[in-house]
Amino acid sequence: MEFYLIAISISVLIYMLMASGLSLQYGFTGLVNFGYVGFFAIGAYTSGLLSLQGVPLPVSFLAAMLLAGALAYPLGIITLRLGGDYLAIITLGFSETVRILLMKEDWLTRGVHGVPGLPRVFDDWAGVSSGDLTLLLLLLVVNIAVFALIAYLVRSPFGRIIASIRDNEVAVRALGKNPAAFKTRSLMLGSALAGLAGAFQAHYVTFIAPEQFVPLITFYVWIAIIVGGPNRILGIVVGTIILLTFLEGSRFMRDFVGGVSEVQLASVRFFIIGMALICTILYRPNGLFPDKFSKGK
Amino acid sequence: MSLLSVKNLSARFGAFTAFDGVDIELAKGSLTGLIGTNGAGKSTLFSAITGYITPSSGEVKFDGHDMLPLSIEKRVEKGLSRTFQVPREFSRLSVFQNLMAAPPNQAGESLAKLFITPGRVRRQEAELAERADSMLQFLNLARVADTPAGSLSGGQKKLLELGRLLMLEPSCIMLDEPFAGVNPVLVEELSQRIVELNQRGITLLIIEHDLASLSRLVPRLYAMDRGRIIAEGKPSEVLADPRVREAYMGGVI
Ligand SMILES: Nc1ncnc2c1ncn2[C@@H]1O[C@H](COP(=O)(O)OP(=O)(O)OP(=O)(O)O)[C@@H](O)[C@H]1O
Ligand SMILES: [Mg+2]
Numbered sequence: 124m125e126f127y128l129i130a131i132s133i134s135v136l137i138y139m140l141m142a143s144g145l146s147l148q149y150g151f152t153g154l155v156n157f158g159y160v161g162f163f164a165i166g167a168y169t170s171g172l173l174s175l176q177g178v179p180l181p182v183s184f185l186a187a188m189l190l191a192g193a194l195a196y197p198l199g200i201i202t203l204r205l206g207g208d209y210l211a212i213i214t215l216g217f218s219e220t221v222r223i224l225l226m227k228e229d230w231l232t233r234g235v236h237g238v239p240g241l242p243r244v245f246d247d248w249a250g251v252s253s254g255d256l257t258l259l260l261l262l263l264v265v266n267i268a269v270f271a272l273i274a275y276l277v278r279s280p281f282g283r284i285i286a287s288i289r290d291n292e293v294a295v296r297a298l299g300k301n302p303a304a305f306k307t308r309s310l311m312l313g314s315a316l317a318g319l320a321g322a323f324q325a326h327y328v329t330f331i332a333p334e335q336f337v338p339l340i341t342f343y344v345w346i347a348i349i350v351g352g353p354n355r356i357l358g359i360v361v362g363t364i365i366l367l368t369f370l371e372g373s374r375f376m377r378d379f380v381g382g383v384s385e386v387q388l389a390s391v392r393f394f395i396i397g398m399a400l401i402c403t404i405l406y407r408p409n410g411l412f413p414d415k416f417s418k419g420k
Numbered sequence: 421m422s423l424l425s426v427k428n429l430s431a432r433f434g435a436f437t438a439f440d441g442v443d444i445e446l447a448k449g450s451l452t453g454l455i456g457t458n459g460a461g462k463s464t465l466f467s468a469i470t471g472y473i474t475p476s477s478g479e480v481k482f483d484g485h486d487m488l489p490l491s492i493e494k495r496v497e498k499g500l501s502r503t504f505q506v507p508r509e510f511s512r513l514s515v516f517q518n519l520m521a522a523p524p525n526q527a528g529e530s531l532a533k534l535f536i537t538p539g540r541v542r543r544q545e546a547e548l549a550e551r552a553d554s555m556l557q558f559l560n561l562a563r564v565a566d567t568p569a570g571s572l573s574g575g576q577k578k579l580l581e582l583g584r585l586l587m588l589e590p591s592c593i594m595l596d597e598p599f600a601g602v603n604p605v606l607v608e609e610l611s612q613r614i615v616e617l618n619q620r621g622i623t624l625l626i627i628e629h630d631l632a633s634l635s636r637l638v639p640r641l642y643a644m645d646r647g648r649i650i651a652e653g654k655p656s657e658v659l660a661d662p663r664v665r666e667a668y669m670g671g672v673i
Contacts, residue, residue: 279541280520280528287510287521290570293472294508298522298588299496300529308531414512 150353161218166321191318237332352410511570
């Protein structure tokens, strides 16, 4: 039970990192990134492959963040001048391209077989059992640091401009500021967080394969921030917990009910997620925890 | 000396001509009105001058610079700014934050400076906050400083948009119907503010349907009809011009 709690908490905290990055992009800037999992994959593979070459984990984690953030730059440059809708399509295409490259470039990624045997974060000195607990603590600290970072950013002049862009991009241009430059930075920051989450995931599960990075993951993160409320830190926290509780809970449900196949279960899951989204949008359009100015709208 | 000079400017949308062969000259420090019936092309002309649409031919010079190759942002940097007929407030930001968003070159807009020189960012914020506060006083918006801009009344949004522009300290302001939806008392007050701005050396061009208030405010008027400038001069002369009277269907003025 204790192991299980630690394991699920680690998953929650990895998802929470992703939710933070996506909420920076969507909740605070209004960017619709449907390819978020692509940056998660880049982070996982970057850190995973580097660590197998003997690169120390702190360095490989940093590289994962930097590469994921850097890859957002060209996407931003290409699409953010064109306006919102293009970003959604192009990012979705990006994440699928990443996944297909991971499948096809065997020489680097071992293709569909995936890469096993990645080093775990703290096992060298903490041992397997307390390693997970230490990882959990590290993730907790990282998440809190990220929240502090986001809180500082959104209250800063930078945060004011990205919020202005979300509200009325044309008016931002009328003030002589170039929205694309700000949006690109927000996109890069959020993507770097996905990269960091990917690195944590890779070295926690110790195995990475392209099938782990399907678009469904992107939509899980979207659901977390939409249900919780995309521009409140409390929304990020609660939304992620609800999501993971549901994902784990539905697994239990199968053990409980019995005779349900994995495929059937997946369909039920989709159904419930769809219903939850529809209900949220109908009854709590700004999430469970809307920011103070979105209330009542 | 001419600050804004528009020569032979035309804009077409497919077969439709929004305006054609428009010439406008604004002297530095001048205060000018632009009138015309609905659909005459006034707002579209503003959009062409400020870079929101690309004119099909003609020339726009501001302070000696050719404006047409420049982006919207670059034109604003040169000092040419505008408001919109339909206010474009940052609806989820407070009125105060709307004003704070405007000033150019804020240190805190750079991610690097936020972390390397947080002290400088804080000092600058404090300075800007003072300016924003006095702007709120100036525009009678102090009472709603912390209200989300989206829930302001139509007239208050117009004031806010003007205030946001003034935070930029532009040298030329083009106002698109600043009095629309503003109550008569406030129109008087707003006119007073506009005169004060003009006395500070700011050049203004104002689109307005409230002809009475406008002709009291500005010494010079342009009149537009169906995409062309049909008259220019003193308000009394322009409003007496037969073409203008005809455009307004005789009775209205
Ligand atoms: N992007 C566009 N595409 C097609 N037609 C346009 C476009 N922008 C403006 N027009 C047309 O140009 C004409 C002039 O519009 P404009 O908004 O400039 O009028 P206006 O003089 O500001 O009128 P009002 O006093 O009612 O605001 C209108 O017939 C409008 O439909
Ligand atoms: Mg108009």
